[in-house]
Amino acid sequence: MTDSKPIFVTMPSLAPLEEFTELLKGVWERGILTHNGPLVQRFENELSQKLGLTNFVSVSNGTIALQMAIKALELKGEIITTPFTWIATVSAIKWEGCTPVFCDIDPETLNIDPSKIEALITDKTVAIMPVHVFGNPCDVDAIEAIAIKHNLKVIYDGAHAIGSTYNGKSLLEYGDITATSLHATKLLNTAEGGACITNNTEINEKIKRIRFFGHDDSKDIVEDGFNGKMTEVHAALGIANMKYYDEVLEDRKLKYQKYVSGLTGLQGLQFQKVKHGNSNYSYFPVIFDSEEQLLKVEAELNMNKIFPRRYFYPSVNxxxxxxxxxxxxxxxxxxxxxxxxxxxxxxxxxxxxxxIKTF
Ligand SMILES: Cc1ncc(COP(=O)(O)O)c(C=O)c1O
Known part of the structure; x- marks a missing residue:
């Protein structure tokens, strides 16, 4: 093992280079690099069809997608979110001038615990922003019931959620808006990229205007927007990678199961539980009995040039x-x-x- 290549926690899934460069030839010929070009539109249409989405507005990254979602819903106040996430969930809330309020998680699903949300609602609360952690669907029905009861918006941070489903539909279809990520590490990637998904046509149009400096069709400025555009080069990578998406999804599931069968029964190990809908199994988190046990296994893996990741550590709160x-x-x-x-x-x-042998 010591002479072998290092193994990192993840590597991007990439189409053969020729398939990407073939698409780039068209970009060079047209001379259109950005501004909702033909490849961006093609990527959005093909991916929407593939995942059965009503709308899909691609943007430059998942963090911007979260900020755009908050902007589009014109939220000002407290947003209840999870502390078990990547910092981007919280920085997006803060950058939009809102206050994050942390709701603790279910220790089995690792998602926000809906039974703890209501106690955190105040007269300043405007929205709930749960995360489908590692692609594991949140308890969407329970969250929706709370949101309806208290007249709150729901923005899902679905950064990990492409490929997960709930009630037979893409998980991205739920909430007022879902923001997803197409970052290099994700199941489907455009190197950097993201998207906002909503079923509300008006909000969808607003998101498109926000993405483009707040312009409307007549080029008047009608929104407080910014530059959230995806480029043609990134869309080309997305189109090339999309061809392999089903295989990549299936491959991760099989490898996830291999890990589970090899590690099941080992004392002091627990896996994330899927209680609602279907996960995309795009990460393999393992929960140890103690931090000490984790550090011991991590050190041994590192000695063999294997680099897992303490994801998410520390808790964002x-x-x-x-x-x-x-x-x-x-x-x-x-x-x-x-x-x-x-x-x-x-x-x-x-x-x-x-x-597995290291455990
Ligand atoms: C839970 C979560 N939210 C948001 C993001 C931000 O996505 P991006 O890196 O595309 O900005 C990430 C990044 O991995 C994430 O893990």
């Missing part, structure tokens, strides 16, 4: 330099004990067995 202190004991505890193991297309069965 503990970033005291940028946030007022708020306590979320379950998220803080899980964050210390969770490790994401390598999971990507080129990872071989032998690699998986070597990783």
């Amino acid at each position: 503990t970033y005291s330099k940028i946030l007022e202190p708020q306590s979320c004991p379950i998220s803080e505890d899980i964050s210390r004990r969770i490790l994401c193991l390598p999971l990507y297309w080129e990872l071989t069965s032998d690699d998986i067995y070597s990783i």
Whole structure:
């Protein structure tokens, strides 16, 4: 193992280079690099069809997609979110002038615990922003019921959720808006990229205007917008990669199952539970009994040039330099004990067995 290539937690799934460059020839010929060009439109249409989405507005990254969602719904006030997430969920809330309020998580699904949301609602609460953590669907029905009861908006951070389903539909179809990511590490990637998905036609049009500096069709400025556009080069990569999307999805599921069968029964290990809908199994998180046990396994894997990732660590509510202190004991505890193991297309069965042997 020591002479072999390092194994990282993930590697981008990429189409053969020729298929990408073939698409780039057209970009060069047309001389259109951005501004909702033909490849961006093609990417949006083909992906919407593939996933059965009503709308899909591509943008430059998933963080901007979250900010655009908040802007489009004109939210000002407190947004209840999860502390068990990537910092982008919270920075998007803050950049839009809203205040994040942290709701602790379900220790099994690792998603926001809906039974704890209502206690956090105040007269300043305007929305709930849950995350489908590692592609595992939140309890969408319970969250929707709370939102309706208290007249709140719901924005899902679906950064990990392409390929997950709920009630037989794409998970991206739920909430007032879902923001997703097409970052290099995601199941489908455009290197950097993201999207806003909504079923509301008016909001969808507004999102498109926000993406383009706030222009309407007559080039008047009608919204407080910014530049959130995806480029033709990124869309070309998305189109090329989309051809392999089904295989990549299936491959991750099979590898996920390999890990589960190899690690099941080992003392002190737990896996994320899927209680609602279907996950895309695009990450392999494993929860240890203690941080000490995690650090021991991580050190051994590192010695063999295997680099899993402490994802999400620390719990976001503990970033005291940028946030007022708020306590979320379950998220803080899980964050210390969770490790994401390598999971990507080129990872071989032998690699998986070597990783399992380390435990
Ligand atoms: C939960 C979550 N939200 C938002 C983002 C931000 O996405 P992006 O990197 O495309 O800006 C990420 C990034 O991985 C994420 O994990």
